[in-house]
Each structure stands twice: as structure tokens, then as C-alpha cells.
Amino acid sequence: MEEFTISIYVNNKPGVLMRLSQTFARRGYNIDSLVVSPAVDHQFSRITVVVQGDPETLDQILRQLNKLVDVVHASHHDPKQSVERELAIFKLLVGPEKRSEVLQIVDVFRAKIVDITDQSLIVESTGSSSKIDAMEKLFNTMGLKEMVRSGKLVMARGTNQT
Amino acid sequence: MNGAQVVVEALKREGVKYIFGYPGGACMPIFDALLDAPELELVLVRHEQGGTHMADGYARATGKPGVVLVTSGPGATNTVTGLLTAQMDSIPLIVLTGQTITPNLGKDAFQEADIFGVTIPVVKHSYLVKDVNELPKIVQEAFHLATTGRPGPVLIDLPKDVVSAECVSSFPENIDLPGYEVSMKGNADDIVRAAHIIMESRCPLLYVGAGAVGAGAAKEVLELAEKLQAPVTTTLLGKGAFPETHDLSVGMLGMHGTAYANKAVVGCDMIMAIGARWDDRITGKVSEFCPTASKIHIDIDPAEFGKIIQPDVSINGDARLVLQELIKHVRKLDSDSWLKSVASWKKKYPLKYPKRGGLRAQYVLDELDRLSESRGIISTDVGQHQMWAAQFCKSSRERQWLSSGGAGTMGYGFPAAIGAQLGCPNDLVVAVVGDGGFQMTLAELSTAALQRVPIKILIIDNRHLGMIRQWQELFFDQRLSGCELDGNPDFVKLGESYGVKGFRIRRAGDVTKVLKKALAYNDGPCIIHAEVVKEDNVFPMIPAGAAVKDMLIEKPKDRKLEKPVGST
Numbered sequence: 067m068e069e070f071t072i073s074i075y076v077n078n079k080p081g082v083l084m085r086l087s088q089t090f091a092r093r094g095y096n097i098d099s100l101v102v103s104p105a106v107d108h109q110f111s112r113i114t115v116v117v118q119g120d121p122e123t124l125d126q127i128l129r130q131l132n133k134l135v136d137v138v139h140a141s142h143h144d145p146k147q148s149v150e151r152e153l154a155i156f157k158l159l160v161g162p163e164k165r166s167e168v169l170q171i172v173d174v175f176r177a178k179i180v181d182i183t184d185q186s187l188i189v190e191s192t193g194s195s196s197k198i199d200a201m202e203k204l205f206n207t208m209g210l211k212e213m214v215r216s217g218k219l220v221m222a223r224g225t226n227q228t
Numbered sequence: 229m230n231g232a233q234v235v236v237e238a239l240k241r242e243g244v245k246y247i248f249g250y251p252g253g254a255c256m257p258i259f260d261a262l263l264d265a266p267e268l269e270l271v272l273v274r275h276e277q278g279g280t281h282m283a284d285g286y287a288r289a290t291g292k293p294g295v296v297l298v299t300s301g302p303g304a305t306n307t308v309t310g311l312l313t314a315q316m317d318s319i320p321l322i323v324l325t326g327q328t329i330t331p332n333l334g335k336d337a338f339q340e341a342d343i344f345g346v347t348i349p350v351v352k353h354s355y356l357v358k359d360v361n362e363l364p365k366i367v368q369e370a371f372h373l374a375t376t377g378r379p380g381p382v383l384i385d386l387p388k389d390v391v392s393a394e395c396v397s398s399f400p401e402n403i404d405l406p407g408y409e410v411s412m413k414g415n416a417d418d419i420v421r422a423a424h425i426i427m428e429s430r431c432p433l434l435y436v437g438a439g440a441v442g443a444g445a446a447k448e449v450l451e452l453a454e455k456l457q458a459p460v461t462t463t464l465l466g467k468g469a470f471p472e473t474h475d476l477s478v479g480m481l482g483m484h485g486t487a488y489a490n491k492a493v494v495g496c497d498m499i500m501a502i503g504a505r506w507d508d509r510i511t512g513k514v515s516e517f518c519p520t521a522s523k524i525h526i527d528i529d530p531a532e533f534g535k536i537i538q539p540d541v542s543i544n545g546d547a548r549l550v551l552q553e554l555i556k557h558v559r560k561l562d563s564d565s566w567l568k569s570v571a572s573w574k575k576k577y578p579l580k581y582p583k584r585g586g587l588r589a590q591y592v593l594d595e596l597d598r599l600s601e602s603r604g605i606i607s608t609d610v611g612q613h614q615m616w617a618a619q620f621c622k623s624s625r626e627r628q629w630l631s632s633g634g635a636g637t638m639g640y641g642f643p644a645a646i647g648a649q650l651g652c653p654n655d656l657v658v659a660v661v662g663d664g665g666f667q668m669t670l671a672e673l674s675t676a677a678l679q680r681v682p683i684k685i686l687i688i689d690n691r692h693l694g695m696i697r698q699w700q701e702l703f704f705d706q707r708l709s710g711c712e713l714d715g716n717p718d719f720v721k722l723g724e725s726y727g728v729k730g731f732r733i734r735r736a737g738d739v740t741k742v743l744k745k746a747l748a749y750n751d752g753p754c755i756i757h758a759e760v761v762k763e764d765n766v767f768p769m770i771p772a773g774a775a776v777k778d779m780l781i782e783k784p785k786d787r788k789l790e791k792p793v794g795s796t
Contacts, residue, residue, distance in 0.1 A: 077407060081344060081356070088348055110406075129531035135353045135373060138407045 439503015
């Protein structure tokens with residue numbers, strides 16, 4: 067199993083997501099993350115999907131996605147040729163005595179504190195998925211209570227079409 | 229116009245003649261609108277599955293889309309098997325389903341089924357119409373999608389309030405589907421590369437499937453085969469895309485194909501798939517399928533490339549247009565010694581069956597083929613009789629063979645024959661069915677009788693699910709489980725109760741005489757009940773998952789067969 071980031075440009079209509087997820091599921095692909103948002107032209111949506119699956123069937127999956135009437139195009143993105151970002155927010159249950167420790171980490175990762183109480187902190191961070199993973203690992207040792215990740219967003223570099 | 233009238237108007241614009249339908253609460257406005265459209269003939273079926281198969285048979289026989297109209301909930305779910313059947317075999321269908329009113333959607337309203345969701349895996353595309361003003365565009369798109377590219381079924385779910393509302397929009401001039409592109413002509417470079425590979429071949433084989441039938445490419449296949457001097461094998465669904473009566477034909481390949489077709493598969497140095505998708509019934513064990521032969525794949529659906537077999541060259545396009553271009557780039561091959569080998573296999577391993585020991589299905593079908601001069605439209609069910617019909621009933625032209633290949637739907641053959649006869653009133657149409665499959669959709673005897681379609685329903689009755697029995701005999705130590713059909717009705721009397729004429733065949737000596745009489749009977753449908761031997765097996769056979777070279781010409785006498793490892 068390998069991880070792939072696939073970007074799909076679709077008609078902005080009900081039911082499209084069902085068809086997409088069914089195509090992945092039938093070929094045994096597991097969806098790790100999925101982001102749907104309107105495209106510049108609001109008749110269309112952009113979907114970024116991170117999936118785990120067999121590299122040999124990737125081409126097949128892309129063809130099967132492209133075959134769907136509501137899919138305008140679907141393509142796999144090489145991380146070297148694209149900008150990838152993810153947003154995460156973390157809730158840590160920490161009191162004033164451990165705050166400075168968290169703030170240090172926030173500083174190193176160029177994250178932000180967006181909410182604070184005497185019992186808790188919410189940290190916002192944007193970056194590559196691996197950066198988010200690293201923060202999660204550190205926060206796990208210091209009272210991480212909740213984490214919400216946006217899922218990966220991808221855009222092709224330069225003038226290439228995403 | 230209200231939505232229902234728009235639907236009816238759209239069907240008229242598409243040139244629809246028959247609607248296979250069954251009413252219910254949610255689709256009553258459309259049934260009402262039909263009364264004002266005498267040019268659309270409603271065929272009132274007895275079960276929605278039967279109706280869907282009728283539309284499918286109509287589509288396969290005529291090449292035009294079949295149209296089904298049913299109600300919501302169970303009416304809609306009863307079409308699912310028909311949708312799967314059409315989707316697997318790329319048959320153009322339009323299935324219109326009634327639906328509860330939009331404010332009730334998702335609230336478990338009476339006769340509500342999320343048919344849009346239920347059918348996603350078994351349609352080419354589908355719509356749930358929420359705004360009556362989108363209806364003209366949607367119905368137009370649905371017909372376009374069903375009939376172009378790789379054809380398939382399209383479902384339109386029509387809430388009752390939507391079809392009752394007034395529509396102010398009109399039919400659009402153009403179809404705007406940004407996500408739907410069909411490559412028709414094929415890439416010129418790919419065609420030239422394919423031609424180079426073909427010209428190097430000394431042992432070529434053309435492997436022709438349903439895509440060639442869909443594209444209407446029979447003339448081009450014939451021209452290519454004769455120009456190259458290459459033998460042609462057709463798949464179960466490709467039957468008729470090349471005349472099986474032609475010298476270069478080796479008949480059907482695959483699990484129950486002819487021995488000589490399968491030997492040609494093993495021996496060829498180049499195999500070209502023309503609208504065929506390397507189905508598991510054909511390749512057997514994929515890793516051992518034509519390992520050294522070059523492979524060319526022509527398909528209208530690019531998602532078929534590399535799905536099962538990685539071709540050396542793939543050409544994405546319509547079989548007819550691609551072949552027209554390809555023919556210009558090839559010449560006669562040096563295939564004489566290969567053709568001699570193929571001819572010798574034909575002689576050495578002909579299709580055969582025992583002439584003694586009771587009435588044989590193969591003999592009945594062989595005689596049917598002879599008496600009808602291979603001209604009839606044959607619509608089959610699924611199982612042993614289907615394979616024997618494929619072997620012994622030769623197809624001499626396209627759209628003469630209707631059979632559920634991909635889905636293997638029992639209950640398909642009889643209703644499909646009704647649809648085919650309505651579409652082709654001047655052709656001989658024979659439904660070749662088993663006693664098992666026929667009982668799944670026999671309610672349509674009413675429909676056949678009412679429509680007075682002169683179809684011949686040939687029931688090959690062995691009082692068993694013959695193919696199941698065959699597998700249990702061969703692979704499961706003769707432990708018969710659930711394959712004996714005790715309690716079959718007297719099919720002739722059953723037919724009589726519907727006013728359907730009946731004929732019986734009990735002995736081999738009756739076959740010719742009774743078939744002749746039945747074929748001459750044209751005053752509505754008739755049943756020909758052939759009581760064949762209980763135990764008989766279809767051979768040749770490539771056990772599921774075995775390599776093509778391990779084909780069995782007959783039942784091995786000296787060894788036990790392992791349980792097949794292939795899918796089913």
C-alpha cells in the first residue's frame with residue numbers, strides 16, 4: 067500500500083461524492099483525507115483526496131474516475147511538482163505551569179495560539195502533512211485532547227493545471 | 229406543459245416507440261400523459277425486472293435505446309437486476325422511476341427508495357430531478373449518455389411533484405457535458421504502431437467483442453480479417469460481429485468456447501481485442517494468458533486498458549472508425565501455415581455431443597440452427613443451455629444474439645425475446661431458456677400473449693440447474709446441493725392457461741418434426757418444451773482460474789478435478 071494525492075475537478079452537483087467514494091471503495095482504496103471546495107468557476111468543485119492503495123491500480127482508478135460523467139478531470143500529483151498544505155487545530159489541556167513549554171513548540175513550528183483558558187490552549191498550524199504529524203507527536207506527550215485536520219490541499223506548481 | 233408532458237415529449241423527440249412500464253402511485257402523472265401520446269406504445273409488463281430485460285432485448289436487437297417506466301420504491305428496486313445486466317454488457321437503457329414528492333425525500337415516505345443511491349454502481353449515469361425546468365435538459369442528456377461512447381443504462385428519478393409542476397424551459401440546442409468526452413477516431417500514431425505489430429505477425433488472431441457490435445463494425449471486421457487472412461474468434465457477446473459461418477471464424481473462445489478457438493489463443497503470436505475486455509471467462513489464469521503474443525486493444529472505454537491485460541498498443545476509439553483507418557495500413561499476412569494449423573484443429577476437435585442416450589439439448593439447438601438457417605434472433609438465459617446455444621446456434625450477423633454475459637442474469641432470455649420481437653417484428657425470435665431461468669420471469673407470459681409476439685420459447689428442461697449440477701459433478705465429488713428442480717410445472721399446460729400454444733419434444737426422433745411445426749407457428753407466442761436428459765455436461769471447458777492451455781475437451785476419466793480457484 068502506498069499513499070497518493072489525487073486532485074479531481076468535478077461538477078458541483080449532489081451525488082458526485084457518492085460516485086467518487088464508490089469508485090475508490092470498489093478497488094480497495096481507503097480514503098485518508100478528502101477536501102471539497104468550490105472552484106473559481108462555482109459550477110465546479112475541486113476535490114483533493116489522499117488515498118492508500120496499490121500503486122499498480124492507481125492508473126486504473128484515475129481512468130475510472132475520469133470515466134464518471136461528473137468528473138471533468140482527475141490526476142495524481144507528485145509532491146515535488148506541487149504545493150501541498152494542510153491546516154490543523156489542536157486542543158491541549160494544559161494549565162499555566164506548562165504553557166511556556168507549549169509556546170516554545172508553537173514558536174519552532176511557526177504555529178499560532180488561537181484560544182486560551184486557564185485549563186486549555188488551542189493551537190493552529192498550517193504546513194505539510196509531515197509537519198502536522200510531528201506536532202501531533204510532540205503534543206501527544208503534553209495533554210493533547212482533540213485534533214482536527216483539514217486534510218491535504220494540493221495545487222500544481224507554476225502554470226500547470228491542478 | 230407539466231413535467232410529465234415534458235418527459236413524454238422528450239421520448240417522442242428521441243424517436244421512442246415502446247415504453248416497457250408498470251404503474252404505481254408516484255409515476256401516475258406520467259402514465260396519464262402517455263394517454264395523449266398515441267405514438268408511444270406502452271407495453272404493460274408483469275414485473276419491473278421483466279420490463280427492464282424487455283427494454284434490454286429491444287436495445288440489443290435494434291441498436292436503439294430501450295425505455296422503462298416504473299414507480300418508486302419496490303417498482304424502482306425491481307429494475308436493479310436489469311440495470312446491472314445492461315451496465316455489464318454496455319446496453320443503452322433509459323429507466324424512468326417515479327419518486328415520492330421532494331418534501332418527503334429522505335423521510336421514509338410510502339414507497340420511497342433512494343434509488344439514485346441504490347443504483348450508483350450499476351448505471352452509466354443517473355439523475356434525481358429536483359427542478360422541473362431541468363427536465364428537458366436532463367432527458368436529452370440521458371439519451372445522449374446512454375447511446376454514445378460506451379453505451380449503458382441511465383436512470384432518471386422523477387419526484388411526483390416535479391413531474392406535476394409546470395415547466396417553462398425548453399429543450400436546449402446543445403448538450404453541455406464538460407466531464408464527458410468520447411474519443412471516436414483513435415489516435416493516428418497508435419493506429420500506425422498497431423499496424424506495425426500486426427504486420428510482423430505470422431499467427432494472428434482477431435478477438436472480437438460486444439464493442440464491435442455496439443459500433444456496428446461487422447463490415448470492417450470482415451474486411452480486416454479477409455485482408456490480413458487472420459482467424460477471428462468472437463466472445464459470447466461479440467457473436468455476430470463476424471459471421472460464424474465464415475471460413476476464418478473459429479467461433480467463441482473462453483471457458484466454454486470451441487477447442488480450436490482456445491488452441492488459436494494459445495498458439496497465436498498476436499492477438500487483437502476489438503471491443504472486448506479480456507473478461508475472466510476468456511483469459512482464465514491471466515498470468516498465463518498469451519504470455520508471448522503481442523497484444524493490441526481497441527476500446528471506446530480507456531478504463532479497460534491495462535485493467536486485466538497490459539496491451540502493447542491500445543487504441544482508444546470506436547471500433548468501426550478505428551478499423552476503417554487501420555485497414556489502410558495493413559496488407560495480407562504470411563499466415564498460410566497458421567491457417568492450416570487452425571484448420572487442422574477445427575477438424576480434429578469439432579464441437580460434438582453424443583447422439584445416443586436420450587434427448588440432448590445440443591441436438592435440439594443444432595437442429596434449431598439448421599432449420600432456421602442460422603437466421604433467427606436467439607435470446608438466451610444463463611447456464612448450460614446458454615453455452616450450448618452459443619456453440620451450436622451460429623450467428624451470421626450482428627444483433628442476432630442476445631444473452632446476459634457480464635452479469636449472467638437468469639430470467640433474462642424470455643423477456644428479452646419479447647422486447648426483441650417488438651423491435652424486429654419480421655425476424656424469427658427464439659428464447660432459448662432453461663427450466664430454472666424461465667421460472668424466474670415467466671410472469672411475462674401474459675405480456676407475450678397480450679402483445680401476440682410470435683416468439684418461440686424453447687425450454688431446455690433437464691429438471692436441474694444444469695451448470696450447477698455440472699460443477700458439483702466435476703469439482704465437488706458429485707455432491708449435489710440445491711441444484712435439483714423438483715416441482716417444475718407442466719410447461720405446456722402452463723402456457724395453455726395463458727392462451728399460449730405449446731409443443732412437446734420428448735424423443736430425439738421428434739425434434740425436427742416438432743421444431744418445424746413450432747417455427748411455422750406465428751399466431752402469437754409458443755412454448756416448445758424439450759425434456760432433455762438430466763445429466764449432461766458442457767465441453768470444452770476451461771475450469772475457472774485455470775490457464776487456457778489446460779482446457780478440457782471432455783470429462784477426464786482417469787483423474788479427479790481440483791476445485792476451481794478462479795472467481796466463479
